[in-house]
Amino acid sequence: MPSTEHISLEAEQVCRLSSTLRDKYHQGATRQALCGSLCESFLDMVTKRDEMREDVKFRILRLLQNNPEMSQRELAKEVGVSTGGIHYVLNALVEKGLLKLGDFTAAQDKRRYSYLLTPKGLSQKATLTTRFLARKRAEYRALKEEIDILEQEMSCVDAMVPLPRQND
Template sequence: MTSKRTKLQEDTHFRVLRLLQKNPEMSQRELAETVGVSVGGIHYVLNALIDKGLVKLGNFTAAEDKRRYAYVLTPKGIAQKSALTRAFLVRKMEEYKALKEEIEALQVELDANASQKLS
């Protein structure tokens, strides 16, 4: 089994890929906010994505904010994103189930504790 760390990273990569496919003009700060990692972290994964050839920096045509980039998915990036989708969904559904069980166990425990204090 691949490590927990690797999976978390895969999740983040997938989310960034998904977001950028919809809107390549998102800023690093917007991406960070949406996927739930730090700005530095987004920069870090963006670098990894560019390094792997999944994303490339696009230029704005004219009269644009010189500070900004567009982060455009390459064909390879699009393929990778599609390939990751199923695995991501399966994983999330497992997490969903585990989370549900943990919440229920905790609620039972809290109830038991409360009634114990009452008696």
Template sequence: MTSRRAEVQEDTHFRVLRLLHENPERSQRELAEAAGVSVGGVHYVLNALVGKGLVKLGNFSAAADKRRYAYILTPKGIARKAEITRRFLERKLREYEDMKAEIDALQGELASGAGAAPKRPD
């Protein structure tokens, strides 16, 4: 079983890979905002993805500032994104089923009166 920290890290990698797949020319600031992490966190994730060979850097062709980069998924990155997407979806479906079961149980308690607050003696 994976740790919660590993799941959060994989979720962040998933979100960044997904965002880059949609638009490789997003800035780190835009990625951070869309992924819900800090700019420093996105920088760290991008360096890790580049280091693993999942993302490569390319020049952002339309930018006046040639220091801007495009973050392009490699074939290995596309395969990894598909693998992470599958695990992410499985985990979210399990969470959904658990939450639905808890909601159903609470609704049942309320319907039967078991979830009502105890009456205070006068």
């Protein structure tokens, strides 16, 4: 189940998309061009949502591999989603056979479980790690490129605008 944060993000994207399409329509874009733009934007939005879900799943599996006794509340705090969202994802991971529940015998509260990665879960985590790393490297390259451009722009501005003198 998506969090309200993700829903509001998607709503903002839909509003932006609607505004863009309206502008293109008023500029005389054809119906075919508008539909192509809509499909492309929709696919981008779906892809981003799927990547966010995959990132959440990856982070949960990674955290549980290192600390299987983490509570749902602790996981939610670490991953940045609601406790209900974590509960939903954990149940899905158990149903898919990526996690198995174990009794957390050291806990005083006998309702607590440990979440153990199954061999299938370890394999899935390895796959998710590879994709996560590739996305983060691409984001890093894009961010570095943007920073380099901004630094070049700033050096041009610095060269054109004299710095104020400091009184000695």
